[in-house]
Amino acid sequence: MWKTAMKETECDAADNFPRTGTVPLAEVVDALTGLPGRKAAFAMLAxxxxxxxxxxxxxxAALVDVDRFYIINETRGTAFGDETLRQIARRLGMLEPWSNHAHRLGGNTFLLFRLVGHETEMREADAMIRELKHAVEDVxxxxxQSLYPFCSIGVSRYPCDGDTAELIVRHADTALRQAKAAGGNRIASYxxxxxxxxxxxxxxxxxxxHALSANALSLRYQPLYESSGALxxxxxxxxxxxxxxxxxxxAEFVPLAEQSGQIVEIGEWVLGEACRMLNRAEAKGLRQLVMSVNLxxxxxxxxxxxxxxxxxLDRTGTRPESLELEITESMMIDAxxxxxxxxxxxRGMGIRIALDDFGVGYASLTYLRKLPLHTLKLDRSFIRHIGEQSAEHVIVRAMISLVHQLGFEVVAEGVETEDQFRLLREWGCNFYQxxxxxxxxxxxxxxxxLLKHACRVFRAPCDERVAVLQH
Incomplete structure (x- = not known):
């Protein structure tokens, strides 16, 4: 495929690009995918x-990066990952109007570019980029095995974003990093x-x-209450x-920690500090509590x-049943x-498992049956409008009933009004935050x-409980 594209280019048939001259094939062709590689990309772009x-x-110019590709390599092996890249490269190499100018820069990143002439073509550029993204993400x-890739794309243009190949690629990379920093799976223009x-x-x-060693990280603790008013x-x-x-x-720094791999070290510190805090809370009389930690x-x-x-757990003397680990729907789907x-x-150790932000990741009931869950946390976006005669009112009530039938407990996140609390309590929600x-x-x-404050909201007789805790 690349040989054909190269021949067309040398004959000025594709976009009328100038001749390339004689370059050793090993220096221009990517060995894994057969696409032209990094040197050829810069030469042809120039x-x-x-x-x-x-x-x-x-x-x-469009710089295309397959999102979270490392997960494919880690979970299915590098041979599977290499075959995935070959298939994506084959797809890009055949995709009009980019087919003769698709290159692999390295890793899971590809550079595509084409000449656009008239004003109409420039207006259609955004549509061409969207079509490119859809093509990459087709199953x-x-x-x-079926694989549904996602990608981020950074876009730059000659001459407004740069007058050399290096500047065009650098600015496309800047746009790509913006897309990645915003969560990925999106297009950004320089x-x-x-x-x-x-x-x-x-x-x-x-x-x-250096944030961990500089003691710049800390934890805050948000209480969760039972329907009885107990903490x-x-x-x-x-x-x-x-x-x-x-x-x-x-939301800004955790993705950066995940990209660098620091989240593993930071996460271990969080688990240790949360367990130590739970022990210190017990020393104050707040016993039999559960500490939830995001993973x-x-x-x-x-x-x-x-x-x-x-x-x-051993070092801090923490009971496994006092710890609840929260995973997200996206983690569950990728599991x-x-x-x-x-x-x-x-779970076999006695640790509780919770599914966080339930309802926003489009998870099906099939996934719920696969995992050893104890608790589902309803996302705050659903709770926000349940006091109105809205779809959320019906959905949340039905979800609580369904989750109970599946044998899970329910936590409502983002409870901010007494009307929301009243409805959730009426529908049998187990815990409130x-x-x-x-x-x-x-x-x-x-x-x-904290118990006294909860008494006012729950209108529960908590005086006796508080008296016990204070001794």
Whole structure:
């Protein structure tokens, strides 16, 4: 395929690009995919820019990166991953109007570009990029298994975003990093004002390497209550205060920690600190509580995770049943046999397993049957409108009933009004979390007074319980 494309290029048949000259085949062809490689990509892009300058045209460049490709290699093996890349490359090499100018830059990243001339073509550029994304994400059959890849795309243009091949690719890479920083599975075009975001991301990425050793990370604890008004426990929430930029949202820095692999070390610290805090709370009289901790998929896949967690429990003297590990719907959907095995081992130890943000990841009931779950946490986006005559009102009521029939307990997140609380309690929700009851607290603010506050909301006779805890 590449030989054909090369021949057409040399004959000026495809986009009328200039001749390439004689280059050893091993230096231009990627051995794995058969597509032209990095050297050929820069050489051909430079020639495309020269031709565009002569003819008054533009060059549209797209840097395509397969999202979370490392998971494919880790869970299904590098041979499976290599075959996946070959199939994606074959698809790109045949995709019009990009077919003669698809290149593999390295890893799971591909560069495609083409000349665009008239104003109409420039207006249609966004549509062409969207079609490219859809083509990459069409289902693949790899070794008899169906695979649904996702990708991020960074876009740049000649001459407005750069007048050399190096600048065009660099700015496409900047846009790609913006797409990745925003969560991936999206398209981003290069813009000068986006550089501030990229610089911030790089500054955070660098500072995060030292955040743990610099004691810049901390935990907040948000209480959860039973329907009776009793304190059920806490969810441990990770916080980071940057020395110059101030408080950084977990939504911003946790993905960076996952990309670098630091989340494994950070996650181990969180588990240890949460267990130690639970022991300190028991020393204050707050006994028989459950501490919930969010897990990253990288932690579950880390070698020796179960043994490491057992060591934390032993070292801190924490009962396994006092710890609840929260996984997300996306983790559940991506779970393979090895991850399921780890989760079953954890449950066998007595540790509780909760599914967080239930309802936002489009998980089916099939997945719920596969995993050793105790609890499902309804996402706050569903709770927000249940007081209205809305679809959420019907959906949440039905979900609570269904989850109970499946044998799971239900936690409602984001309970902020008494009307929401009243309905959830009426529908039989087991546990409640939200600002109506208490927001995330520093450890110093944790004490028996939390029960008194809950008494006012639950209108429950808690005086006797508080008196016991205070002794």
């Amino acid at each position: 020639r495309a820019a020269m031709l565009a300058k002569r003819t008054g045209k533009n060059v549209l 693949l059959t790899v070794r008899g 813009a000068e004002d986006g550089m501030a975001h990229v610089h911030r991301t790089e500054e955070l990425r660098s500072a995060l390497r 059920r426990g806490f969810e441990a929430l990770l916080r980071w205060r940057h020395p110059k930029l101030g408080d950084i949202s977990p 990253s998929p990288l932690q579950l896949r880390a070698p020796g995770f179960v043994e490491s967690l057992q060591h934390i 393979d046999d090895s991850m399921n095995t780890v989760l079953y081992r954890l 939200g600002y109506l009851l208490a927001g995330p607290l520093e450890e110093e603010a944790v004490g028996a007074h």
